Amino acid sequence: MSEPKEQKIDESSKDRDLEQFRQDTGEYMTTNHGVGVNNTNDSLKVGERGPTLIEDFHLQEKLSHFDRERIPERVVHARGSGAHGYFQVYESLAKYTKANFLQDPSVKTPVFARFSTVAGFRGSADTVRDARGFSVKFYTEEGNYDLVGNNIPVFFIQDGIKFPDIVHALKPEPHNEMPQAAAAHDNFWDFISLVPESMHMIMWILSDRALPRSYRMMQGFGVHTFRFVNEQLKSRFVKFHWKPLLGVHSLVWDEAQKLAGKDPDFHRRDLWKAIEMGDYPEYELGVQIIEEEDEFKYGIDILDATKLIPEEIVPVTPIGKMVLNRNPDNFFAETEQVAFNPARVVSGIDFSNDPLLQGRLFSYHDTQLHRLGSANFPELPINRPVCPVHNNQRDAVMQMKVPQGKTNYFPNSIGGGCPMMSPENMGAFVHYKDKVEGEKVRVRSETFSDHFSQATLFWNSLSSPEKEHLIQATHFELGKVDNPEVKGRLVDLFNHVDHELAKLVSLGIGVPAPSKAVTSNHGNLSPALSIENNSPKETIKTRQVAILAAQGFDFAQLTTIQKALKKAGALGEIVSQFKGTIESLDGKKVEVDKTFLTSASVMFDAVYIPGGQQSVKSLKAQTEVIDFINEAFKHCKSIAATGEGVDLVLKSQIQGLLLNKPSSPEELIIEKGVIISQDPAQTERVALEFIKAISAHRHWTREVKQFLTQ
Ligand code: HDE
Numbered sequence: 001m002s003e004p005k006e007q008k009i010d011e012s013s014k015d016r017d018l019e020q021f022r023q024d025t026g027e028y029m030t031t032n033h034g035v036g037v038n039n040t041n042d043s044l045k046v047g048e049r050g051p052t053l054i055e056d057f058h059l060q061e062k063l064s065h066f067d068r069e070r071i072p073e074r075v076v077h078a079r080g081s082g083a084h085g086y087f088q089v090y091e092s093l094a095k096y097t098k099a100n101f102l103q104d105p106s107v108k109t110p111v112f113a114r115f116s117t118v119a120g121f122r123g124s125a126d127t128v129r130d131a132r133g134f135s136v137k138f139y140t141e142e143g144n145y146d147l148v149g150n151n152i153p154v155f156f157i158q159d160g161i162k163f164p165d166i167v168h169a170l171k172p173e174p175h176n177e178m179p180q181a182a183a184a185h186d187n188f189w190d191f192i193s194l195v196p197e198s199m200h201m202i203m204w205i206l207s208d209r210a211l212p213r214s215y216r217m218m219q220g221f222g223v224h225t226f227r228f229v230n231e232q233l234k235s236r237f238v239k240f241h242w243k244p245l246l247g248v249h250s251l252v253w254d255e256a257q258k259l260a261g262k263d264p265d266f267h268r269r270d271l272w273k274a275i276e277m278g279d280y281p282e283y284e285l286g287v288q289i290i291e292e293e294d295e296f297k298y299g300i301d302i303l304d305a306t307k308l309i310p311e312e313i314v315p316v317t318p319i320g321k322m323v324l325n326r327n328p329d330n331f332f333a334e335t336e337q338v339a340f341n342p343a344r345v346v347s348g349i350d351f352s353n354d355p356l357l358q359g360r361l362f363s364y365h366d367t368q369l370h371r372l373g374s375a376n377f378p379e380l381p382i383n384r385p386v387c388p389v390h391n392n393q394r395d396a397v398m399q400m401k402v403p404q405g406k407t408n409y410f411p412n413s414i415g416g417g418c419p420m421m422s423p424e425n426m427g428a429f430v431h432y433k434d435k436v437e438g439e440k441v442r443v444r445s446e447t448f449s450d451h452f453s454q455a456t457l458f459w460n461s462l463s464s465p466e467k468e469h470l471i472q473a474t475h476f477e478l479g480k481v482d483n484p485e486v487k488g489r490l491v492d493l494f495n496h497v498d499h500e501l502a503k504l505v506s507l508g509i510g511v512p513a514p515s516k517a518v519t520s521n522h523g524n525l526s527p528a529l530s531i532e533n534n535s536p537k538e539t540i541k542t543r544q545v546a547i548l549a550a551q552g553f554d555f556a557q558l559t560t561i562q563k564a565l566k567k568a569g570a571l572g573e574i575v576s577q578f579k580g581t582i583e584s585l586d587g588k589k590v591e592v593d594k595t596f597l598t599s600a601s602v603m604f605d606a607v608y609i610p611g612g613q614q615s616v617k618s619l620k621a622q623t624e625v626i627d628f629i630n631e632a633f634k635h636c637k638s639i640a641a642t643g644e645g646v647d648l649v650l651k652s653q654i655q656g657l658l659l660n661k662p663s664s665p666e667e668l669i670i671e672k673g674v675i676i677s678q679d680p681a682q683t684e685r686v687a688l689e690f691i692k693a694i695s696a697h698r699h700w701t702r703e704v705k706q707f708l709t710q
Contacts, residue, residue, distance in 0.1 A: 031061055071336075072371045073122045076167055077133045079181075080116030081215065081268040082335035083275055085324035087111050087138055087285070093319060096236060096289060097228035099348030100427055101140040102319065110139045112382060113324055114338055115215040115267070119170050120181030125260035126267035127251060128181045129210045129473070131201075134220030134242060135340040136322065139386040142427030146344040147240055148364070152209060153221035155305040156198040158448050160359015166191060166198075184480035193489035196451040199497060200306050203458045206473040208250035208466055208531055214270045216281035216542070217249040219534065224342075224357040225302040227350040228289065229432050237290040237302055237352060239309060241316045245282040246542065247535035249697055253473065255602045255635050262600045272327055277571075279542045280325040286316035300454075301447040305356040307454055310526040334382045339368040347424075350432040374398045390419035452496040456521055459498050461529040464708050465700035471501070471707045475508030487511045504707045540694040541569035546594075546604040546632075548575050548625060548648075552614025555584035557642045557683045561608050564687035570694065572608070575599055577622060585612050596624040601631035606694045611643015611680060619648055626652050633657075633674075636702050638693035640675040642683045649676055657702070673699030 029037040037058055044056035052059065074080075086108040093102040101109040116133035117126065132151040137144055156166050169191035172178050179185050183205070192198050204210065212218040220242030228238045251259070259266045274281060288309055290302060298314070300307045328334035341364035342357065351357060368377055374397035377383060392408045407415030422428035462470065474494070481487055488511050495502035499517035506513040527533045545565055549558060562572040573593035576582055581589040601607065607629060609619070619625045629652040632639055641649045650658070654674055661671050668677045668685055673696065675689040693699070 031058055032065070071373065074116075074371065075367060076118050077116040078122045079120045079124050079126070080114045080133065080335060081271050082112060082114040082328055082338060083271060083281070083324040084326040084328065084334075085111050085113065085280070085322055087136075087320055087322045089320040090318065093228070094230065096230055096238075096287075097348035098231045099140070099145070099228075099346055100142045101138055101145070101346070102348070110386065111322055111324075112137045112139075112334070112338055113322070114335060114340065115218075115271070117181065119183065124181035125264035127211065127256040127259040127264075129183065129205065129253070129256065129477075130181070131205065131210060132212060132215070132218060134218070136220075136242075137338065137340060137344075137383075138346075140346055141387050142346050143387060143429075144344050144383075144385045145346045145349065146340045146342060147222055148340045148342045148360075149220045149222045149240065149242070151212065151218040151220055152201060152204040153219075153223060153239075153241075153308045154201050154204065154454070155223055155356060156192075156201045157195065157356065158197050158304055158306055158444065159355040160357075160363070161355075162195070163356075163359060163363070166195075179480075184477045186481050186483050186486060189478060189481045189490060190483065190486045193486050193493065196493055196496070197306050197448070199451055199493055200455040200458065203455045203470070203497065206470045206477065207458075207462065208252075208469050209248075211251040211253065211256045212267070213249035213251050214246075214274075215267050216271065216274055217244050217246050219243055219248055220283065221308075223305055224354045225290075225352040226345075226357075227352060227432055228287075229348055229350055233432075235292060235350065235432050235434075237292065237295065239288040239290075239302075239314075241286040241288070242283040242322070243286060243316075243318070243534070245284065245321075246539065248531050249535055250531060252635050252698075253469065253476065258600065258602045262602060266603070271324075274542055275324060275327050279569075280323050282324075283322045284318045285320045285322060286318045288314040288316055290314060301445065303352055303354040303445070304448045305354055306448075306451070310457070311528040312526055316528075333380075337372060337377070337380050338382045339364070339372060339377055339380075341365055341368070345429070347427050347429045353434070353436070376400060392419075452519075453522060455497040457524055457526055458529055459501060460521065460523065460525040461527060463530050463532040463700075464705070465698075465703060466530060466532065467708055468703065468705060471504045471508070474505045478505065478509045481509070484511060507707075535697060537695050537697075539569065540565075540605075540691055543570040543605040543694055544603070545570055545572045545606045545608055545694070546575045546599070546601065546628070547572050548607065548609045548619055548628065549582060549590075549612070550576055550615040550618040551582050552618070553582060553584050553612035554610050554615070554643050554680065555586055555588045555590075557610040557612075557645070557680055558584070558590070560683045561610065561640070561642070561687050561690065564684070564691060568691050570605075570691075573599075573604075575628075577618070582615075585614070596622065596628065601628045601637075602635070604632070604637070605697075606638040606640070606690070607632045608639075608690065609641040609645035609648050611641075611645045613644050616644040616648050620651060629654065633702070636673065636698040636700055638673045638675070638690060638696070638699065640686050640690040640693075642677055642686050643680045644678075646676045646678045649674070672702050 031037060043052045043059045045052050088108050089102045089105055091105055114135045117128055117130045119130050120128060134151050135148045137146050169187045170183055172180055173185060173187050192202060222240030225237045225239055227235045229235045295302060298309060300309060343361040376396050376398050379400045392410055394403060394408050405415050424430055478487055478490060487509050491502050491506045491511055491514060494505045495514040496518050498521050503513040547558060565572040574590060575594045576592040577595060579592050579595055581591055583589050633654050657671055658669060661669055667679045668682050670689050673693045675686050675693060677686050
């Protein structure tokens, strides 16, 4: 036997640090273990037509990973869309809170926001009638702070223990899993009819607030009362409000229903597209601050989540702005795996004893352990704080960190005592010393017993179009309820809100009207509750306008309007029969953005039809075009036409509106959001008037009042 030879390392060779491979370029396909894959189209077989071999580890890995791709969806708020951005405080809030991210106006705190519907499953439509979630994770230097709110300032129930009941009642019925993403069914309304505390939120749900035009155009509310605590450990109560800089705008019900079919991703697409185009959604954060000694001053229990504090009583002070400026790189890794939790507060922000909030403080972490499958979900990139994390929690499924050192307990001396307790002046969270005493009881506070006065306040505060819409919503929602007793009980509840309202509700749902009022309407209102008073009229930024054109259109008219829209921050998209290009009268080509097949009137905020005899003739021949215009008209949107484009408008239902309308000396007609001129020389004026009309958002005066006399 020969002696084994000593293996020698060639000293002259250079070290190759294999760690560098971890910063890979993503160019070549490998297995999850890093082995190169040269064919992912054919499994490994014995011969071309033979059986597949168990040794095909690539096939096995690919299929078994796929088999596990789905995780449990959120039990509520399953359908959502998220975006990255930042938050900046306007000026130091040191007087009110020691929260580090609310001190320095020069600091941009990264955020991730997620907007959601509540009832629908992950694949449901965006535009259903529902509350919307409005959650923001602030990645602060002193840990993550989650503000997990809704676009409605109050909630259905007063105590967290009722949450499974209301969610069961709301979700599809258990025997046949119907209806999807909708509250319009017996079980939901049965529950509501037995839980009068829900009536205030019900009024919001039946209002246009539950049909936002866009996630970029809805308010957000923290709902509960929280606390701000400053360096001197003085606590004040605080309620949080998000206000979109684009104002609050809604869809109409017919539009929302059609959109659910035409584009179930309407809100998701809108958010994504706006960010891609650099139209970053912006929201101001505002606070209502209530001194501790004023807790009982307003006759409203601030621990009752079915109540709000009217802004006219305690004004909302803007404290900073959130800008959403980056779409997620990967929906699953970020929007799906993000874990919000109202229990995640930072030093300077604390809880109140609202029993609904208290229930939430348990539920979110619990559900996330189930949904994300491991106690290590805070280590996922989207959930990881930006500040260092040190503690002695170890191991568990999918540990992604490699903790260093010998000790994993406290106190220790071997590990130098680390990690030590964080000092208070470095952001350690110290719970506010709220003095509590009492007997252990399962009761509801007497101060929670007024279930109707704020429902009435909301009703009184709506504009008349908003009221009309609300009544119609009751007819739809309760019209889908079969059980007459449930409907009877609901009319009785509406009668506690407002007698006239109850009579109008009963009219549409086939139950007798209540004979007399239970209480008289207090007559108070809060202007801030009406959408009307939350929608600035001076901007058309990011509005989408359909420009209907075909071969032979008038180039000058089309481009004049398109440029004017662009200058005002809106987007004019050309809609035609086919994709590709269309040629103008004078031989100029423009790109078609959408077709009548791939788009619909409900996807736009306004419509414009330029002249050009041939173009208009060809549009007239397509029935979809007249439907397009009629639908925009029905949904009270702004409509403009120039030159021969006016002929098309006159073929639609708009004709009825314009009959006998005298035109101005310059041949310009402006009537309820319809602006037309047959004189091409008027195109610039039409543009100006059109922009003004779009900034009014909708022209409700076109709607025929069905129920209200004023
Ligand atoms: Fe939630 N809620 N909730 N909720 N909620 C969840 O947590 C729960 C409540 C809200 O974009 C779940 O991680 C209970 C009020 C939003 O990921 C769950 C109670 C408000 C989101 C849960 C409430 C909300 C959730 C489902 C009564 C408005 C989506 C998945 C005590 C202030 C967050 C998850 C996101 C999500 C429980 C009441 C808003 C099951 C028990 C009030 C925006 O834990």
